[in-house]
Amino acid sequence: MAELKNYTAHKDRMLKRAAVGRVVADEKIKV
Amino acid sequence: MLTLFYGPGACSMAAHIVLEESGEKYEPKKMDLAAGEQRTEAYMKIHPLGRVPALRLDDGEPLTENTAILPYLGKRFDLWPKDPLGESKALSLIGFFATSVHPAHAHVGRPERYTADQSAFPGIKDMGLKTFHNYLKQIDSMLAGREWFFDRYSVLDPYGFVFYT
Numbered sequence: 001m002a003e004l005k006n007y008t009a010h011k012d013r014m015l016k017r018a019a020v021g022r023v024v025a026d027e028k029i030k031v
Numbered sequence: 032m033l034t035l036f037y038g039p040g041a042c043s044m045a046a047h048i049v050l051e052e053s054g055e056k057y058e059p060k061k062m063d064l065a066a067g068e069q070r071t072e073a074y075m076k077i078h079p080l081g082r083v084p085a086l087r088l089d090d091g092e093p094l095t096e097n098t099a100i101l102p103y104l105g106k107r108f109d110l111w112p113k114d115p116l117g118e119s120k121a122l123s124l125i126g127f128f129a130t131s132v133h134p135a136h137a138h139v140g141r142p143e144r145y146t147a148d149q150s151a152f153p154g155i156k157d158m159g160l161k162t163f164h165n166y167l168k169q170i171d172s173m174l175a176g177r178e179w180f181f182d183r184y185s186v187l188d189p190y191g192f193v194f195y196t
Contacts, residue, residue, distance in 0.1 A: 001167070001195065002133045004167055004168065004170075004171040005168060005171070005186045006171045006172070006173075006174035006175050006176075006177075007171040007195060008195075009174070009192075010174050010178075010179075010188070010191065010192070011192060011193075013178065013179075014188060014189070016050075017052065018074060019048060019051040019052035019190070020048055020051075020052075020112050020192070022051055023047050023048045023051050024091055025194075026039075026047075026059075026061075027037075027039035027040055027044060027047070028039060028040075029039070029040060029044070029196050030196075031195065031196050
């Protein structure tokens with residue numbers, strides 16, 4: 001996935017959002 | 032109050048994120064998909080296909096499928112394009128995610144959906160993985176030089192995020 005630089009940057013932007021962090025923790029997602 | 036039925040790690044995460052960000056009080060109902068909770072009689076009345084997500088609206092009516100739930104939530108929480116062309120493009124992208132990207136991923140994770148012949152599973156998974164990766168490259172191209180899928184953050188961003196996880 002790391003080679004998908006734009007998509008990876010989007011993922012990183014998403015993870016900076018507090019609500020996303022709460023959902024990822026609640027659903028026990030490893031990103 | 033809205034109620035979201037979701038499964039950890041499933042595509043229902045998109046609606047889960049939107050609701051969590053909305054600031055509006057909602058009821059999250061975590062479904063135990065491994066235990067088959069989505070196939071109980073009670074849940075099948077909400078979603079006859081026994082899948083997540085499902086949204087129970089304020090009046091108790093159910094709404095199913097990301098293709099319907101995300102536009103509904105987007106309009107409710109101002110995370111949806113207002114102009115006709117922007118809305119059409121948003122629907123186009125939701126359609127791409129729901130009918131191409133997600134099924135390609137399902138070929139990898141749930142080959143039993145596509146054949147009862149277990150000897151065919153490796154081939155289905157292999158083709159699904161190649162197709163899925165090609166779709167991810169398309170998504171990567173869509174995001175070139177931009178912060179979000181559209182001019183501003185929208186419900187498409189949590190949906191696109193789901194496939195990275």
